[in-house]
Amino acid sequence: MVNKGFSIVEITLVIAVMAVLAGMTAPAFIDFLNLQRVQSEENTLKEIKRAIEIFSEQYSRLPDDQAANNAFCNTPNNTWDECLATVSNLSAGQILTDTWGRPRSYVHMEDNTAVLMGNQVSVHYATVLSSGPDQAADNVAGIATAAAGTFIVFDDATDNDWWANQATLVDSLNDFQALIPANDDLVIKHSDRPTKMKNYEIMLERLKNISEALETFARTKYNEAAILGEANVDKKIFYPPAERLTGPADSLTSYGDQVRALLPAAQFGADRAVYNGATEATRRTEMINLMRVLGLPDSYCCNAMEKILIGGEWVERALYYYSNPRPVIDPAGPVCPGVRAQVTDAAPLYMPLRITTRPYECP
Secondary structure: OOOOOOOHHHHHHHHHHHHHHHHHHHHHHHHHHHHHHHHHHHHHHHHHHHHHHHHHHHHOOOOOOOHHHOHHHOOOOOOHHHHHHOOOOOOHHHHHEOOOOOEOEEEEEEEEEEEEOOEEEEEEEEEEEEOOOOOOOOOOOOOOEEEEOOEEEEOOOOOOOOHHHOOOHHHHHHHHHHOOOOOOOEEEEEEOHHHHHHHHHHHHHHHHHHHHHHHHHHHHHHHHHHHOOOOOHHHOEOOOOEEOOOOOOOOHHHEOHHHHOOOOOOOOOOOOOEEOOOOHHHHHHHHHHHHHHHOOOHHHHEEEEEEEEEOOEEEEEEOEEEOOOOOOOEOOOOEOOOOOOOOOOOOOOOOOOEEEOOOOOOO
């Protein structure tokens, strides 16, 4: 039998059927592709949020949306995306540009009004927005947009219509909490307030344990002195000696013999355990040594709520330790009396030791 092939009618019919099928499936296929891109964008935003969290833990702050304020990032341009890239598997380009090839918008605000343990604490807030599949930013409350050709793009972070730039701090925080992007836009939000509160609880625990360890140390040295018949034990200090930040220096005769015997040892310097006026690096080293003498972890040396740059590394700032602080007679002044120089002095009376996160007014 001779194969005559398909007729024109048959071919036309097949093509028509294929066209109908293609027309029916094309929208679904396009929707599938869009869904894939949206899921990809959501996953990338999760990675960016994770980078923000890591950055916050490492630096106790967030990158600013203005590169001029990010010199601490030490990147080529100090932009927010470059800063976050230092703690992420994403490149700066992947952080800056969304799945559809348009720049994401990053807005940051710092609140300096919070006070914990008598210290001003900075709380940081930030948002990252993507304009979504339609590649057009939607203008809603708290989000600043600007016309640019066919599309609407996110405006600069300094625009007054951003949540961070409202008339009052309360307005900004309310807008931050309520911020919901319109239509197909996507957003992530982050505040390091929970981290700051966690670190506050850590500090309370550290201070409690340090105080208890110092009291145990002092009682032990006092008992040793009493057993050995040391003179004037009731008039001496048995805490590890600390040198003042400013003002008159303590005489080491104010300290018990059992305490002074530790000074030439490897743990302490020649005349003090801690010098509060030393450089940040030296004070940190001395506070670590003090913690080791007290049998506490090295991390107890420092303030869990604040980090500073020492030797190219961001580390917690060392606490201040005062073994014989002076009283504050006039808090408005303050007026600080002289320090007792030896055990025969009649006044002033010894004050309880102080461990602080900031220099004491009458050290």
